[in-house]
Amino acid sequence: MAGQVKDREAFQRLSFLYQAAHCVLAQDPENQALARFYCHTERTIAKRLVLRRDPSVKRTLCRGCSSLLIPGLTCTQRQRRCKAQRWTVQTCLTCQRSQRFLNDPRHLLWGDRPEAQLGSQAGLPWWHSG
Amino acid sequence: MAAAPQAPGRGSVRKTRPLPVKTSLNNPYTIRWGALDREDMHFILQTLEDRIKSLGLQKTEDRKRKRKQPALKTQSGDTCSMDVDTGEGLKEEKPEGEPQASGWTPADVRKQLAIGINEVTRALERNELLLVLACKSAKPAIVTAHLVPLSASRGVPACQVPRLSERLAPAMGLTCVLALGFKRNTAAFAEEVRAIIPRVPRLDVPWLRDTLEDPGENPEMESLESQDKEILDTSFEDLPKSKRKLAEGQQAAVLQPLKIKKLIPNPNKIRKPPKSKKTASK
Numbered sequence: 524m525a526g527q528v529k530d531r532e533a534f535q536r537l538s539f540l541y542q543a544a545h546c547v548l549a550q551d552p553e554n555q556a557l558a559r560f561y562c563h564t565e566r567t568i569a570k571r572l573v574l575r576r577d578p579s580v581k582r583t584l585c586r587g588c589s590s591l592l593i594p595g596l597t598c599t600q601r602q603r604r605c606k607a608q609r610w611t612v613q614t615c616l617t618c619q620r621s622q623r624f625l626n627d628p629r630h631l632l633w634g635d636r637p638e639a640q641l642g643s644q645a646g647l648p649w650w651h652s653g
Numbered sequence: 654m655a656a657a658p659q660a661p662g663r664g665s666v667r668k669t670r671p672l673p674v675k676t677s678l679n680n681p682y683t684i685r686w687g688a689l690d691r692e693d694m695h696f697i698l699q700t701l702e703d704r705i706k707s708l709g710l711q712k713t714e715d716r717k718r719k720r721k722q723p724a725l726k727t728q729s730g731d732t733c734s735m736d737v738d739t740g741e742g743l744k745e746e747k748p749e750g751e752p753q754a755s756g757w758t759p760a761d762v763r764k765q766l767a768i769g770i771n772e773v774t775r776a777l778e779r780n781e782l783l784l785v786l787a788c789k790s791a792k793p794a795i796v797t798a799h800l801v802p803l804s805a806s807r808g809v810p811a812c813q814v815p816r817l818s819e820r821l822a823p824a825m826g827l828t829c830v831l832a833l834g835f836k837r838n839t840a841a842f843a844e845e846v847r848a849i850i851p852r853v854p855r856l857d858v859p860w861l862r863d864t865l866e867d868p869g870e871n872p873e874m875e876s877l878e879s880q881d882k883e884i885l886d887t888s889f890e891d892l893p894k895s896k897r898k899l900a901e902g903q904q905a906a907v908l909q910p911l912k913i914k915k916l917i918p919n920p921n922k923i924r925k926p927p928k929s930k931k932t933a934s935k
Contacts (some may be wrong), residue, residue, distance in 0.1 A: 537678050542909055545682070575677035583680075594799040599778070602770050 533572050540565040541580065544591045552596055555617065559590040582613070587620035602626070681909035693852040697786070698820050700845050701833075705824045708762055708841060762841050767834035768827070770797065782834040784846050784853070788817035797831060 546563040547554060566589050569576055583592050592598040592615060600613050609626040767776040776782050787797045821830045835846050 527806070534676075534678050539679055539908065569678075575675055577677045577679045579680040580678060600774060600799045630768055 533568060533574060537565050537568060537574065537576070540568075541591075545593075548591060548593060548596065555597060558597075559617075562591050565587040579596060582622070582624070585615040585618065585620060586622070588615065588618040590615065590617050600627055654788065662813050683779060690852075693710060694816075696852065697849050700848060701786075704842065709796050719787065736826055754778050765835060765839035765841060768825070768830060768832075770832045773832040773834040774799070776834050781836050783837050783839070784835045786817060786833045788831045 540561045544558040544565075547558045547561070562584050566584070569572070584590075585592055585598070590597055592613060594600045594613070597617065598613050598615050600611060603610050603612050603623075605623075611624045611626055612621055613624070614621040767773045767782065773782070773785060777785065817833070818830050821833070822828060835842050839846065
């Protein structure tokens, strides 16, 4: 099934760093520098080995300062209306960089659609509680 | 592997190219709302609806802005007559009958609630809320998903109630209520809040779960500082004080298993035509 994945260890490193950043922020909300360092390392690894990350992971990382974004702690998230469309705007509190995501009720990311899955994962995206 | 989409117009002699599979790192955490029983859901919806109706919490909205008539909110007499003239009788059929300023009917009750996602998020960031209710029928669901870790970190109970919007929006005179929060100083809703909170299931956030069990360990922390070793029966006694603080989470955070997503690239992906001279078709 998933045994023939190349760079499996690299993925494990990425996953570990990501979880470690979460735990760091959970235990010590003030220490964002360490979480940022972990995420920066993770980004460098993924860049060097050209590993693809799921949008759900990428959305929680800031592209400017690569800090881990947790709504309420390191970033603010608001719903905005812009040009008759509904966007979710995420603003990183450290570098004030904002990301905008469109909220279209009919749109679903290609990666979340069931036809894209190879049967290795469940068909629902991570934020779908079912 | 499935047959690859071949280039159109070529002979069938060509070998089928195996579909490239892209592997991507998937998020190890799944944000999930707690499961709510049906009776609890009905109970919550019913109590809130009754309470709101009894309070008469309504938003009366004047649509006169569309007619390019500014500053109509406070002018009562003129607008009433103008409405009659323009035939916008719909807004006149309010139970109040008198010309109402646009806004909420008991204004102080309105201040005890946080209605709408943005308001709820803001209030949660400032730690003002006692209870958070979110609508489950939000599409796409990311719109309310960020409330989960946010309220879990503040220790505020939250749950997702389907059809929250369908029931409460007409009761309050709004189009859509995706999130509702009760502030700490709420007097009008105090009993409802107290009745609802025990029925709300616990929120499960994986990385916070390990540290949120600290309230049981905090008294141990203080006793640590007072050098009371009887409570702590693990091997942390030998560690220096600074390390004790870090090692206070006795259950080391559980490492989630690696989740990898395999993707088949979209055959309908919009691609820029390659500029190479060899491809004559483009």
